Amino acid sequence: MITRKIFFVLTVLFLCSFHGMAQGNIPKKEQSKKGPFFSNVTYTGEDEIYKNNPLKPDEFYTPILQGCYPDPAITRKGSDYYMVCSSFAMFPGVPIFHSKDLVNWTDLGGVLNNIDEFNPHDTGISQGVYAPGITYNPHNDTFYMIVTAFSGGLGNIIVKTKDPMKGWGSPIKLGFDGIDPCIFFDDDGKGYVVHNDAPDKGKDLYQGHRVIKVWEYDVMNDKVIPGTDKIIVDGGVDLSKKPIWIEAPHLYKKDGRYYLMCAEGGTGGNHSEVVFVSDSPKGPFKPSSSNPILTQRYFPKDRAQKVDWAGHADLIQGPDDKYYGVFLGVRPNDKDRVNTGRETFILPVDWSGVFPVFENGLVPLEPKLKMPQGVTENKTGKDGFFPNGNFTFIENFNSKKLDYRWIGLRGPRENFISITKKGLQINPFNVNIKELKPTSTLFYRQQHNTFSFTATLDYNPSSEKELAGIVNLQNERFNYVFGVTKKGKDTYILLQRTESGQSKIIASAKIDNIKNIRLQVKAAGDSYEYSYALNGADFVNLGTAVSGDILSTNAAGGFTGALIGLYATTANDAQPQ
Known part of the structure; x- marks a missing residue:
C-alpha cells in the first residue's frame, strides 16, 4: 500500500536562472545543430477491457x-464544468479540463504555467504540487484553485480567475500548514478552507493519525483569518479503530446542512471515501453510519477487470441535476502492478437520502456508464475532445501550437523544443534523466497497460556524452532509456535499465546509416519490448522483452504514473557493451 508522504517543513528554494514562456505557441529560437529531430510519433492503446466492452450509443467510458x-x-458555473488534477513535478502544474456534460472534456493545459511563480526545478517527481481544489464563487463571479506546492517555499497557495479559459492570477500564499486544501463559499458569501493536517503537538496517537481542520476565509483579502482554525475530524470516522490518512476534504451544503466528504485509509488498497454531516461549517460533524460510501477494498485481489484504490473524490450536480462524483482509481496490469498511475473516474451519486452514496461504488467498478440524461453524443477523441478507451494519438509536429498532452518535467517544455520543417527539435540540456533538474525530455503519459509508442529520430551524436531516444520513466531512480549514442567512432543503439538509482545496460547494437531511425516501445501488461528499424526495414528487437516492474508505483513508490518521453541529453552515462 502507498501511504501519503508529506513534508511539513517546506524548504525555500532559489528559482533557477532560466525563464520559460507560458504554454501555447512554440517560440522561435536558435537551437544546437546537434540537437535531434523527432517526427511521426504514434501512440496506440489496445487494452483488452475496451475491446471486450464496446460502447453503446448512450454510454461512455x-x-x-x-x-x-x-x-x-x-x-x-452554469453549464460549464471545470476539473483539475494533481501534477506533482510535471510542468505546467495542475492540469485543467472543461466540459459541458461530464462526458466530453477539453484539455485547457495547466493552471500554474509561469515558471517564475511555480518552479519545481529540483524536486522529486512526486513532489512539486498536488491535491488541488477548485471552486466557483457566485457571490463575486470568481473561480478559485487552491493547492499545496512543495517547491519554492510556496506551501498552500490560491489562485483566482474570472474565466479559466483565459488563464489565472498569481499565487497567493496562505498561512497554514498541512495538505489537500479546499475552499467553500456559503450562501451568505462567507468563505471557509478545509484541509488535512497533523494532530495538535503531542497528540499523535499512531502512525497515519491525521485531522481535518477548517478556517474562516477573508474573501476580500484572500487569507485565512488567524485564530479561526478548528479541528472538525480527528483521525477519521472512528478514532478507536485507528483510521489512517483522513484527507482530501470537501465541504458541501444541501438542504440547509453541511456535508464534509473525505478520503480515508491511505492512497492504496485500503483507500475509501467517507462522509460527515453538521448544522455548521465549523462542526461538530457526525459520520454517516453507512461509511464508506466508495471503496474497492473488499474484493478478491485476482478479480477480472480490476479497478482499485478508489477514493479522493469530489461531487457536482450534472446537466441532468443528478449528482456525480469524480475520484481517483488505478487499473493494475497482469502482474498487479500500477504503471498507468492513478486516473480520474466518475460515477453517479444517489443523494436522495440524508447522505450521498456512490452508485455501484461498493461493488467492483465497471468500465462504462450511461451518459447523463439529455447528453446525446459521446465525442471523446473527436472534434478536439480528450480521448478515452482505446485510441491512437498521432503527432507530426506540424502545428505551431503543441498539444497540451505533451508536458515538461520540472520546467517548461518550451525551454528546449522548437518546431521545424524536419519535426520537433530538442536542444539537449547537460542533464541526465536521473538528475533532480529540469530535463530536456518531452513527455506523454502512459494511458494504457497495452500500448505502442513509435517515433522517427534523425540524429548523429558526436560523442559518448550525447544520446537521444525514448525514455520510459516512473521517476528519476526507476526508468528505461532507449537511445542512440556514440562509442569511439561507432554509433550504437542501447537499452539502459535504472532501478533504485543503479543503472545497467540490458542490450546494445552497433548501427550504420542511422538517418531517420524508427524507435518503438511496445507493452503488453508487464512485458515491454524495445525495437528499431533502419532504412524503412522491419523492426528488430533490441534484446528480449523486459519487465515493466520498475515503471510501477509498486516498485518505485511515489504518486505518479509512468511517462513516455522524447529524450535528449549531453550528460549521457549509458555506454554500450
Missing part, C-alpha cells in the same frame, strides 16, 4: 482521464 491524472476536483 470511465476513467474519463486515463493515465496520471489523480486527485480530481470539480466545480460548475
Whole structure:
C-alpha cells in the first residue's frame, strides 16, 4: 500500500536562472545543430477491457482521464464544468479540463504555467504540487484553485480567475500548514478552507493519525483569518479503530446542512471515501453510519477487470441535476502492478437520502456508464475532445501550437523544443534523466497497460556524452532509456535499465546509416519490448522483452504514473557493451 508522504517543513528554494514562456505557441529560437529531430510519433492503446466492452450509443467510458491524472476536483458555473488534477513535478502544474456534460472534456493545459511563480526545478517527481481544489464563487463571479506546492517555499497557495479559459492570477500564499486544501463559499458569501493536517503537538496517537481542520476565509483579502482554525475530524470516522490518512476534504451544503466528504485509509488498497454531516461549517460533524460510501477494498485481489484504490473524490450536480462524483482509481496490469498511475473516474451519486452514496461504488467498478440524461453524443477523441478507451494519438509536429498532452518535467517544455520543417527539435540540456533538474525530455503519459509508442529520430551524436531516444520513466531512480549514442567512432543503439538509482545496460547494437531511425516501445501488461528499424526495414528487437516492474508505483513508490518521453541529453552515462 502507498501511504501519503508529506513534508511539513517546506524548504525555500532559489528559482533557477532560466525563464520559460507560458504554454501555447512554440517560440522561435536558435537551437544546437546537434540537437535531434523527432517526427511521426504514434501512440496506440489496445487494452483488452475496451475491446471486450464496446460502447453503446448512450454510454461512455470511465476513467474519463486515463493515465496520471489523480486527485480530481470539480466545480460548475452554469453549464460549464471545470476539473483539475494533481501534477506533482510535471510542468505546467495542475492540469485543467472543461466540459459541458461530464462526458466530453477539453484539455485547457495547466493552471500554474509561469515558471517564475511555480518552479519545481529540483524536486522529486512526486513532489512539486498536488491535491488541488477548485471552486466557483457566485457571490463575486470568481473561480478559485487552491493547492499545496512543495517547491519554492510556496506551501498552500490560491489562485483566482474570472474565466479559466483565459488563464489565472498569481499565487497567493496562505498561512497554514498541512495538505489537500479546499475552499467553500456559503450562501451568505462567507468563505471557509478545509484541509488535512497533523494532530495538535503531542497528540499523535499512531502512525497515519491525521485531522481535518477548517478556517474562516477573508474573501476580500484572500487569507485565512488567524485564530479561526478548528479541528472538525480527528483521525477519521472512528478514532478507536485507528483510521489512517483522513484527507482530501470537501465541504458541501444541501438542504440547509453541511456535508464534509473525505478520503480515508491511505492512497492504496485500503483507500475509501467517507462522509460527515453538521448544522455548521465549523462542526461538530457526525459520520454517516453507512461509511464508506466508495471503496474497492473488499474484493478478491485476482478479480477480472480490476479497478482499485478508489477514493479522493469530489461531487457536482450534472446537466441532468443528478449528482456525480469524480475520484481517483488505478487499473493494475497482469502482474498487479500500477504503471498507468492513478486516473480520474466518475460515477453517479444517489443523494436522495440524508447522505450521498456512490452508485455501484461498493461493488467492483465497471468500465462504462450511461451518459447523463439529455447528453446525446459521446465525442471523446473527436472534434478536439480528450480521448478515452482505446485510441491512437498521432503527432507530426506540424502545428505551431503543441498539444497540451505533451508536458515538461520540472520546467517548461518550451525551454528546449522548437518546431521545424524536419519535426520537433530538442536542444539537449547537460542533464541526465536521473538528475533532480529540469530535463530536456518531452513527455506523454502512459494511458494504457497495452500500448505502442513509435517515433522517427534523425540524429548523429558526436560523442559518448550525447544520446537521444525514448525514455520510459516512473521517476528519476526507476526508468528505461532507449537511445542512440556514440562509442569511439561507432554509433550504437542501447537499452539502459535504472532501478533504485543503479543503472545497467540490458542490450546494445552497433548501427550504420542511422538517418531517420524508427524507435518503438511496445507493452503488453508487464512485458515491454524495445525495437528499431533502419532504412524503412522491419523492426528488430533490441534484446528480449523486459519487465515493466520498475515503471510501477509498486516498485518505485511515489504518486505518479509512468511517462513516455522524447529524450535528449549531453550528460549521457549509458555506454554500450
